[in-house]
Amino acid sequence: MMVSCCGLITSQKEPVPLKSVEVELEVKDHVATVVSTLNYHNQEDKPLEAVFVFPLPGDAAVCHFSATVGQTEIVAEVKEKQRAREEYDDALSSGQQAFLLEESEQSPDVFSLSVGSLPPGESASIRLEYVTELAVQADEGLRFLLPAVLNPRYQPQGSVGSEGSNVQVTSVPASLVPYTLSFSARVSSPRPVSKVESSSPLDPLQYLNTEQTQATVKLAAGHKFDRDVELLIYYKDAHQPSAVVEAGQASSQPGSLMGDSVVMLSLYPEFPQAVMSSVASSGEFVFLLDRSGSMHGERIKNARDTLLLLLKSLPLGCYFNIYSFGSSFEHIFPKSEDYNQKTMEEALKKVEEMEANLGGTEILEPLKHIYRQPSIPSQPRQLFVFTDGEVGNTKEVINLVKQNSASHRCFSFGIGEGASSALINGLAKEGGGHAQFITGADRMQPKVMQSLRFALQPAMVDVSVKWDLPSGVSVTALSPPIAALFQGQRSLVYAQFTGQSSEASEGCVTVAYSLAGHPSQTQLHFSLKPAEDSGLTVHRLAARTVIRSLEMEVREPGGQEDAGGKKKVVELSVQSGVSSVFTAFIAVNKSNSEAIQGPLLRRTIPTPMMMACMAPMAFCSMRMPVMSCDMAQLPQMSPMIGLAFGQTSCSMDMMDQSDTLESCRPKQPPRDPLLQLVSLQKASGCWLLDPHLAAVLGKTSEEVEKPKPASVKQDVWATILALIWLHGFKMDAQEEWELLAMKAVSWLRAQKASLVTECVEAGNALLGCNVQKDAVGL
Structure with a gap:
């Protein structure tokens, strides 16, 4: 059956009390303060409890939470989580209005907001403030992300917090989100702001002073909730070190x-x-690819193309292996192998066959297996993790990387809208690597190759x-x-x-x-x-850093909690007013002159989800949960991805069934000529003169062989032609092929080839290019 939704109603045909979300962002240099206002209105004739589960950046420090009802503002306090929940329940059972904000115990980028006892006809405005560090992208842009999409988080079988009642979270396609979003930003820095870009349409950037160190920008009206809002902010002279003291x-x-x-x-x-120009010729490169059901379609195709580029760009003399995971995991070799033509071909053959057909997202077990492998002397281990980040046991995964941080570096790639920033940033931060996010129409390859460059360069x-x-x-x-x-x-x-x-x-x-x-x-x-007018942003971010470090130490392997460490976290969280996994924000309206009468109806606010595929899927029954919301169960919530028109809550296992998704798989388009050329390169760096190479160059075999100077070897001529073609036709994708071209040049130098100048001239004439010999690096 299909449920048709229109207007402000849930799948149960009930009005949704959340009407609008307003977000104001203030960026000062490398940090951001975000104020979100959520406006609620109860149009029903009975009092409501509204529950909204939503994402925030994984490293955000929530530092203020208040509610305005009529003329009354109630500011929340941070209290130990169990005590806060009890106060909330007590307030509701005595007919008082109460508001509760808490962080998921499994993932620090998922929060639940409960608005309790909203009387008929009443409005409430919730103000939520958080501070966050801005991550630097490889192109020097600072990235701010306002997460709008909350994808399902797959809860691994038998993990902590998977028992008990299953709290459902309602999710709808973006076109059916029944509330509006407005977003504005103000940017200031000691250095000029050169530009601000976004994945969503923006109104033009407005400078507030002639030095261009202050600017404002707004999201264009009519934002669709089909994507997270991403802002990229670029400053001039970004590399100067700086120190800011705050009173x-x-x-x-x-x-x-x-x-x-x-x-x-x-x-x-x-x-x-x-x-920067020196590139290591050793290392153990381990690639870990997510093949769960949610990676189907373009995502898995992109990942296969990326692995092709990575494998061609590795240096001779290194070791490598490829793992892939879903509900179970697989590896191409039992242990990392020496990189040569034979092992590269074997790996590529298996990569070509990879589909998103391994079920759920169980990332912990393959990681444990990788870390159990003995390290190879003088081959530092570099781990590359590709995932859409939809896991429930985020903290456990990050902790494992931290425990093994001395033996490797971890580079992470978040694929698609709604990838968990807590997971992707946490892997890179604890693994001493670099995190990249690949959303919308971004090509995965340039970002991944930037990270490979980092992995090959000295740190x-x-x-x-x-x-x-x-x-x-x-x-x-x-x-x-x-x-x-x-x-x-x-x-x-x-x-x-x-x-x-x-x-x-x-x-x-x-x-x-x-x-x-x-x-x-x-x-x-x-x-x-101390700097003027800096509020307490730096203090709160510092408190957040200490809280996160303590939280990691509290959870000992085996799931035992250290009571003393937990007490320290609670004390610092209450003192600093910054949220933690062991505390919650609670606000009770004690000024109610009369208790609210009548039974309380629960209304779940739908969260936007990605429309990943248009295949119809079975609907599960949707049960309205009991009054108290147990956040420990949050990762089991499963807003279903990929429903075309209705809304539901289904188990993630159903999503991650490859047969359900088979019907969505697009027909394979013809391969990009660049990737075709790359696929023909040998592990040593050279190309062979054969009909496949001629076809990529748009020539016949005869046309390609005829202009070759007589004494020049065929593979030398083929390699020079490939380099000319890359420099002549694919400079816009140079980041993607730069490393494999350097390998080709090294191979040519090792051949001590003669007549290189003549070869380049003849190659230019053949391909209609004008590439200089030194531009190619010869």
């Missing part, structure tokens, strides 16, 4: 994190060209941060030590300054490190005088 809160105890000054040090190194290692402060001022580090920093990666370091200095108002910080075997250091002098 403590006057009402807090001196000596406490909120009472003392806190500094945020931003490190975003730019490496010398000599280092800053043995990083130490030393503070030199006037007498009377002591320092406490709040951030975990930096394992490694590489080109294109930015690190924010937080520290607390205790005490007062009578005379000197300047501090100095020295960052020492080793780069490509050479010890080096950077020094920065900064003012200890």
